[in-house]
Amino acid sequence: MPLSALLDAVAIIVRQAESIVMVVYGSEFVVRGKDDKSPVTEADERAEQLITEALRALTPEIPVIGEEAVAAGVAPQIGERFWLVDPLDGTKEFISRNGEFTVNVALIEQGEPVLGVVGAPAQGRLYGGARGVGAWVEEAGGMRQPIGCRAAPETGLTVVSSRSHGDAAALEAFLAGKPVADTRFAGSSLKLCLLAAGQADLYPRLGPTMEWDIAAGHAVLAAAGGTIVDLQGEPLRYGKPDLRNPHFVASGLCAPAA
Template identity: 65%
Template sequence: MRTTAELKALHTELLGIVRDAGQCVMEVYATDFEVTDKSDSSPVTLADRKADDLIVARLKALTPDVFIVSEESTEAGQRPADGEAFWLVDPLDGTKEFINRNGEFTVNVALIENGQPVLGVVQAPAQGRMFSGVAGLGAWVDDAAGVREIRCRATPEAGLTVVASRSHGDASALDAYLAGRKVAELRNAGSSLKICLVAAGEADVYPRLGRTMEWDIAAGHAVLIAAGGHIEQIDGSAFTYSKPDFANPHFAAWGLGG
């Protein structure tokens, strides 16, 4: 387990890595890029590959002893040893948002220790926003207004602000999960930004009632934990990482009201 000082030093390095990866993504975003399908029929672009190459190379140089799990470059069956710390990388979360050019895509890197994210950075390069969190130190956003600390909020008297996926979702399942809760507003957003909105006190809960992978949410989860929130399985049980296939159960990301 790394010390707070070690995590702080890694955080500084990781901000630079993710910022540079975001620049790679935006360079492709400015072109008439090609979209192809992966073996699971999900879309992929040159931006995914370029950002992945940069992040993986830089992480290997930074922490050569730490295993890296990346959506784009980890082959089936490759995984860290049980109990081993590892990086989780999603070089472009929200590829559909990237293709649709709505700006709601992110670059995500997290460090997992003992089954939980202890450090994470999420950049939304088209929006000029960078979220980050370090266990025991806090969470921050860096945007046009500068760098400032963020915290989850208590649920307002008016009710929950619920954030849901823009590209994926089951309205009936969401209604069932929220039944009996006072809801003030439902917002849609893409990629891991949804978790960061909860961390920043801009929303109260993000229920995810569809398929996700660990790399989709780990960095946002690190920010959320550092901001005072948590993620739990839909039945309220604990949420952990390094699952056999890296697939997540359905979950809810809560601020202080969960």
Template identity: 55%
Template sequence: MAALRLIAERAGKVILQYYVDAEEITVRQKDDASPVTDADEAAETFILGALNTLTPHIPVVSEEAASAGEIPEIDGDFFWLVDPLDGTKEFISRNGEFTVNIALIEHGVPVAGVVHAPALAMTWTGAGEGTANFSETDNPPMKISVREIPDEGATVVASRRHGTGEKLEQFLASRKINDRVTAGSSLKFCLVASGQADLYPRFGRTMEWDTAAGHAVLLAAGGDVWTLENEPLDYGKAGFENPDFIAEGVHLDAGFESAETEG
């Protein structure tokens, strides 16, 4: 994990070179109407080079390359999933809530992952149950884990930009909710993994590179991510698009059936 963390943090430094100077942020639209900047592309170029040096035999699926139709064969046991700048809209709005996401997938499961928030100088890592860590720059890593849901009810974290909607409200109606918070990018997974929130429901389009690294950290912290069919979210699907999902510290069946029906 040390090598993976170093790659993510160095990619973060590449991103910050653009972030510190607003005049350097040039925004373009991709075919799916989502934004992309020079920072996305520069960070991806760095990560792809670093991973190809670290594991030349393992293919890499990365957001910007995949958007351009550059998708390698992933018929082996392993492949990497990379989002070089998750939360491009947060980057553009300069609120700090963007991340570098790198995950290793084995047979559809995210077995290792790092989420690095360059502007916050925070990093989360995980590579198997009980290995989840959080660290701030120049400080030693600390173990993190999910928590039991408090008696007063769960804290739900939702997307800063997609945190409302009828389907979400229908799902939450079946849960005892005490508090609601918002966060950008993969930080939502990290809040659940560190016991600062209890669940992150997502009803809407996401791609595998958006979720794999945070999912790996959450798995390492004792949680998991579930589809509305109550099955673990897996990776390597055709098109790399995720279904609706619920990321949880403690898995409860409540609400899955109603959310699926309402969809």
């Protein structure tokens, strides 16, 4: 199946998962703690079950790695091609009901995110992108608009930072000497989507993340012309044995001076 058709199919699956998430969001849900002390809700588990079953039906030959399944000790062997699923990125934002949470599905091929869909159901937006296809945002009415990264603004860079995680002192040290005009805070993988949509320029992540946290947003960003590299300047890769990311810098700058 071409990536363009696969992208449309995954967008439908994410929309279906969003419906489940929003039903729970509008109810009195219970928050539990996982072994790693991170929170989990019924929305995480039900959305992942729907996405996993739908992806297996769509592409039975491609294994699915989901956050909640891994947390429960269930994960297929990582190969050259696999799905990464974060059914509810920004669970803390979900719990605080600030709307900054996302549903994420990414396809990884030979260590690279080649397709991604990021749904922001509380905001009524769906972001998608694939290699060779480009990136888009779909509003609640179903209209899609192409998106792309921007050149470095003459007025200075807009930096996005995590609302719930991160080391403020490390971020300040990293940005020292850089032409920063503004700093915006956002939850979940929305930060990567802001870069892809040309609404921000730089996202340094100087704290722990897992591959499923950012893979879908990375695919959208890459399709929009952006990049993610580690602190040594090497492209971020997927399929690591422990599925953990190093510190990284995501850039939405399309100019050579980025």
